[in-house]
Amino acid sequence: MVGVFGFAMLIQYFVPHPLGRVLYGRVLEWMQVIFAAGLVLGGATYAMSHLRTVSGRREGWIYSLLALAALTLMLAAGLIGGIDRGTLFLWLFNNLQAPLQQTVFSLLAFFVASAAYRGFRARNIDAALLLIVALVVMLGRIPIGEMTGPFLPDLARWLVDVPAVAAKRGILIGIGLGSVAVALRVMLGIERAWLGGRR
Amino acid sequence: MNLAQIDRRWIFVIVFLAVALPLLFPIGLVGEVSPRTQTMHDLIEALPRGATVIISFDCEAASWPEIGPVAEALVEHTMQRGIRIIGTSFLSEGTALGFELLSRHADAADYVQGRDWVYLGFRPQYVAAILGLGESITQEYPRDYINQPSEDHTLLGAVRSYRDVALVISIADDTMPQYWIEYAGARYGVKIAAGLSAVMVTTFTPYLDSGQLQALIGGLKGAAEYERLLGREGAGSRGMDAQSSAHLAIIVLVIIGNVAYFRGRGRS
CATH class of the missing domain: 1.20.58 (Methane Monooxygenase Hydroxylase; Chain G, domain 1)
Known part of the structure; x- marks a missing residue:
């Protein structure tokens, strides 16, 4: 089935026949229906998991209760009041969910600073090189670094745009070729591990 | 000690x-405007008045303090130029953030919803959605974010698919612009640009060098430089x-x- 659909989608890309367009449209719709069903399934599994924790009074059940309350509140707010401007849903999102997530994410700065202080040491040549590059890029990418003259910003830009991008480009090409190889193996039935079966 | x-x-x-x-x-402190930011500015500046761009808010709330100023600057400039906007999002959190931002700027710029801007909202399975927009926007999104029939919007009467779109801008904190490049850019030939978090800039520089990405700006620095080009100081x-x-x-x-x-x- 995967082979049939895979090759059908591959062929329709190069053959602009009306039948191919119909098939293409249908497959796009199915993909979204399947994905949306997955979202519903994920939500239900999430709720069931927390319900079990609450009903069994397992460790941390109070947090599960909070998670269920938040889920119910956001669902009810969205389904009953809508998601337009001035609704409870958007207010809750803008004033609770977004700031909470931003707060948690911002903690990263503190841990990065602490980890850099304790772990970013020039223990050998490689580490020293990494350290110098990091300092140059950090300083060269901020206005204070630009105030020192053109050398530091230019060096920082070169480090980011040339060696770093060269490595990234190699990785991307590798990923691309690997994806084609894996896709062909899956479509030809050589690779079956993704089904949970034997190779 | x-x-x-x-x-x-x-x-x-x-x-x-x-x-x-x-x-x-x-x-x-803002610093000099980098050539990359200038390219993005010039790209939008070169679009004719009345052209249509798709702005996709493909980001999470956690990175909004960094990516938000990028989005603000790009939306503001786009509206200053009288360019019509179709908003989308393929990440659930970006959906509400994008709607709030577009609504606020539309009010300030006297943009009429349905005529000058439309917010289509979230679609699951972004690959299928990006491909679907290339076939028919109203078929992909029969209703917009606030549940209005898409066919009722005059903007979507004139703009049927990527053929009628001058540029797609993905505001992203992850790899979503890659899908826009691979599926909308490669298959339908629409131009793609990106507003990124700083950490993603290196990932997308190869696409910029190859011409698959028309322009990109990254992080608070990019936003600050763009604000300078717009002649104002903002969050960036x-x-x-x-x-x-x-x-x-x-x-x-x-x-x-x-x-x-x-x-x-x-x-x-």
């Missing part, structure tokens, strides 16, 4: 002060002060940490 064993709460205090003080007492410019001092604080901490390390090693 053993600097190598310093209580990490002191480091937290230093970072907090390095971020908070410049926000409370702005210095006004204000954030650059805090980012600069935080970078400096970390550089100083790393140097102190290394001095302490080598002193300790010398003794042992």
